[in-house]
Amino acid sequence: MxxxxxxxxxxxxxxxxxxxxxxxxxxxxxxxxxxxxxxxxxxxxxxxxxxxxxxxxxxxxxxxxxxxxxxxxxxxxxxxxxxxxxxxxxxxxxxxxxxxxxxxDPVSQPLYRSIEVPVNESVIYGAKDAFTENSQQNIGLLRSKYQSKDVEVLTTQHGKRNRRFSFLILKGTTDQQMVEMIKKKIEDYPNEIKQVKDIHVAFGFSKFSLITRVSSTELPENAMEYIEQGKIVFFMDGYPFALVLFNTVFDVFKQPSDSNYLSVFVYSLYMLRIVGIMIAVLLPGLYVALITINPEMLKVQLALSITESRQFVPYPAFVEIIIMLLLIELITEAAVRLPISISNTIGVVGGIILGQAIVEASLVSGVLIIIIAATTIANGIVINFENGITLRLMKYIIVIFSALFGILGHVIGLLVLCSYIARITSFGVPYVRWKKEGIQSENQ
Amino acid sequence: MKRNHWKKIFILLVSLILLSGCWDSRDINYRSTPILMGLTKDEELFHVYLIIPVSVISEQRNLAKVEGKGVTILDAVEQLKKKIETTIDLEHIGFIVLDEELGKEGIEKIINTFMRMRDVPATPAIAFTKEDMDTYIDQMINTFQKVGVPIFGFLEKQTGWEIYAPEVILWEVYRGIHSYTSDISIPLISSNKNLEMDYFGASVLKDGKIVETLDSIEVMLMNLLNNEENVIKTFVTIDDTTNVELVERDVEYDYNFKGEEIDLTIRLEFVLIVSEAEDHLNDKDIQKMFEEKMRQDTLKLVKKVQDKHADVLGISNRIRKNYTNAELKNFLEEIYPNINVDVDVEAVIENNGKLRNLNNDDFEDWDKEKQEQD
Structure with missing residues (x-):
């Protein structure tokens, strides 16, 4: 039968x-x-x-x-x-x-790419391997970095796609109860988990959060460090990044491979990144506030040169800066979408448009170009691309508040953002905390 | 419930935009920012002049003169505003020049008005001019167009002022007028065909009226006696052929109370560099000459201001804590003129120019040694 x-x-x-x-x-x-x-x-x-x-x-x-x-x-x-x-x-x-x-278990078709150099997160001094789509391989990468019996791997499969999720547990550091809970959340999720967004939904986080609760990293070195800090690292099959839960605000300007430099340099690097974050978030708003509502705060000489450069600009500073920011976002996105051979052209064309022509045509002021350039450059200084996106969004909030209330609004906007960041928690673990502080499941 | 939530957010955002009044604010290129205000009185009418930088897209920045007449200062400013279509922002005014005639009549009310006006900051420098205001303003603009940058010089605190001119800002004048124990001196300037401006010294104000004039040497001494200012690095001419450079100075005020009488010893310590001297003088001679000159000059200055019952040196301000408020009211009239002031100057010559000077001992020794070796 x-x-x-x-x-x-x-x-x-x-x-x-x-x-x-x-x-x-x-x-x-x-x-x-x-x-x-x-x-x-x-x-x-x-x-x-x-x-x-x-x-x-x-x-x-x-x-x-x-x-x-x-x-x-x-x-x-x-x-x-x-x-x-x-x-x-x-x-x-x-x-x-x-x-x-x-x-x-047969010899498989070569469906997975081999371990390569990281593409998104470039490292100067530090391990140069990166995760791939194959989560088995990824776990292997981590095991090779932490050769101990303390490392345990928990897997679960979900949905019609039979997608595999692997959790890494470092005994004594990782909160096992928390891992079990998260595993259960994934298992219980009724819909298909296709992208990272679905994980957010499965965990019950807001879809409109400005801050990535589940961040991705491409570097095994970083992932290992995060595990040792007590964060929960897991892999989703087919997603070539390690997903990290419970990242902190410090991860925006610190990464493990920094420690391969001289200590003094590392601390100045942190300072530089913090300054960069400040510039990326605050500078456009400051421009709007100072030009439109509080010009008396500028030094006379500066006020006069800005006046000169804005002489024939027909619209208010808010519109001006929104146009420029929009253009920059377009260039950034176009450069990502296009094939590498063409995206260089975008850079050149964008540079010429923004640097020269748009000022000569009196569509925006020359000072604004400097502001925008500084903002865009400073935006790239943060550790993870995801954090860069957060900063990109945040600066608009500051710009709007500044356009409404000037310097006062600028400070209010900053305050609003700070309180927003301060109230973010994932499973009761705050986003703003010292990294050493324990991550404990809610029940404990 | 959910819809309510969005309604709330909507109302919040709309009220945020509506209540801000942001459409009323004008961009910087629609505002005029005067940097200098001149004030004079012409047949019972206040006459206000403003110098406004006019920027055209060109390398050269131009200045424009705008004037307005009115019964009061504010009225004059309003008349002036009518003539220009851009908003006038008085917030950038860095310099207020008053006619000396106003000073003789008393400027208390004018200073009060400036302090009240919210769009005038409390920090512009104040000066008197002897010239006709119209000529003065024209001359300033002319100089600027010829030489370029200097008019912005006086806005830079580090470059615009010398130790020979007192630097006085609006709120200090206000304080000087209303304080029981201190007075203020305001620089006296005029325009000059070659330079940015001339200093004639300073006018000592008492209750808002000019009572005395100090020349620029006296102003320098006044600045040296002020312990808080660390302006130094200046040349002092002792006589026709001798000149020293001050590198460091320290002032101490020793008060001695003997019943009703107050003795004050001002101890001045200087570190000098000899910059110009006759060959026959040695260090000790120069030092003595300098000390004597300083002592005499300081005593003369103190006497001069004490006679006018005006305290621009801060002598009485330093002991005001010993008196009650009622006593302070007449302090300048009754107690201050009777303070016995003595000056004690001590100078150290740090460097005599490293010239070969046979009058200085160490050079002689060096010569002798050489002869002995031979």
Whole structure:
């Protein structure tokens, strides 16, 4: 009965999937069928393994058992389980006579790229490997950095896609209860988890948060450091970044590989980044406030040169700065979308437009170009691209407040942002905290 | 519930925009920022002049003169505002020049008005001019157009003022007029064809009226006697051929109370560099000459201001804590003129120019040594 079922099922599948291969082989007068997806399994390379396995089994049945792991023993497993194995890229060897099957790990098709140099987060002094789409490989990267029995890996699978989530636990540091809770949140999420946004939703975070609660990092070195700080690091299959929960405000200007420099330099680097963040968030707002509402705060000479450069600009400073910021955002986005060979052109064209032509056409003032350039450059100084996006958004809030109430509004805007950041928590763990402070689950 | 939430946010945002009144604010290029105000009185009418930088897209910055007449200062300013279509921001005024005639009549009311006007800051420098205001303003503009930058010089505190001219700002004048124990002196300037402006010294104000004039040497002494200012690095001419440079000075005021009488010893310590001297003088001679000159000059200055019952040196301000408020009311009239002031000057010559001077001992020794070796 069962044999018929299985064969029927396979035939059925073969009709629907042209890449499903079934090959017959005769060893010691026994007929075997080898079944697997051609697109997932490299058959020519796997053949040796199959022959060795079956040959082994025939000749030395006792010995082979001890070598082979549990799921490579012959069994009369359920059809569903076998089908699932097929989809995961496994190979099934079917013994027609005994009606037993064997699930084998074959040589896979090279579907994953190899470990490469990080693309998004460049490091000067520091480990130069980066995560890939294969979460097994990613975990391997971390294990190779922390070779201890303390590292444990917890996995769960979710949804129709059968997506795998792997959590890394460092014994004694990671709060296991918290990991269990987060794992459960993912398992209980009714919809498909496609992107990081879905994780946010699954965790119950606001979709309109300005700050990434689940941040991504490309560098195993960073991820390891975060684990040691007690943060929770997990992988989503197919997403080539480690996801980090409970990041702090300090991660905006600190990264582990900084410590490879001289200490004095590192501290000045932190200062530089803080100044950069200030410039990126505050400078455009300050321009609007000083030009429109509180020019008396400028020094006379400066006021006069700004007046001169704004002489023929037809609209108010707020409109002027919004136009320029919009242009910069367009250039940034266009440079990301376009192929690298073309995106250079965007840089050149953008530079010429913004640097020269737009001032000569008296559409914006020359001083504003300097402000915008400083802002854009300073925006790039923060550690993670995600944090850069946060700053990009925040400066608009400051600009609007400044346009409304001048310097007073500028300060109010800053206050609003500060209080917003201060109230952000994820699972009761505040965003603004010292990194050493423990992360404890709510129940404790 | 959810809709309510959005309604609240909407109302909040709309009221934020409506209540801010941000459409009333004018961008910087629609505002005129006068940097100098001249004030004079002409047949019972106040006459206000403003110098406004006019920027055209060009390398050269130009200055424009605007004037207005009115019964009061504010009226004059309003008349003046009518003539210009841009908003006039008085917040950038760095310099207020008053006619000396006003000073003779008393400027208390004028200073009070400036302090009251919210758009005039409390920090512009104040000066008197002897010239006709119209000529003065014209001359300033002319000089600027010829020489360029200097008119902004007086806005820079570091470059515009010398130790020979007192630097006085609006709120200090206000304080000087209303304080029981201190008075203020206001610089006396005029325009000059070659330079930015001339200093004639300072007018000593008492209750808002000019009572005495100090020349520039006396003003320098006054600045030296003020302990808080660390303006130094100046040349002092002792006689026709000798000149020293001051590098450091320290002032101490020793008060001695003997019943009703008050003795004050002003101890001045100087560190000098000899910059110009006759060869026959040695360090000690120069030092003595300098000390004597300083002593005499200071005593003369103190006597001069004491006679006028005006305290611009801060002598009585330093002991006001010993008196009650009632006593302070007449302090300048009754107690201050009777303070016995003595001056004690001590000078150290740090450097005599490193010239070979046979009058100085160490050079002689060096010569002798050399002869002995030979």
């Amino acid at each position: 069962r044999a018929m079922d299985f064969m029927n099922e396979i035939e059925n599948l073969k009709q629907k999937n042209k890449d499903l291969q079934m090959k017959s082989i005769m060893i010691n007068d026994t007929a075997y069928d080898v079944i697997g997806f051609e697109s997932l399994v490299d058959f020519s390379a796997t053949w040796e393994i199959v022959e060795a396995l079956i040959g082994n089994k025939e000749n030395k049945p006792q010995e082979s058992k001890s070598v082979q792991s549990t799921n490579t023993t012959w069994s009369k497993a359920e059809i569903n389980k076998q089908m699932q194995a097929l989809y995961e890229g496994k190979l099934i060897i079917w013994n027609r006579a005994e009606e037993a099957s064997l699930i084998v």
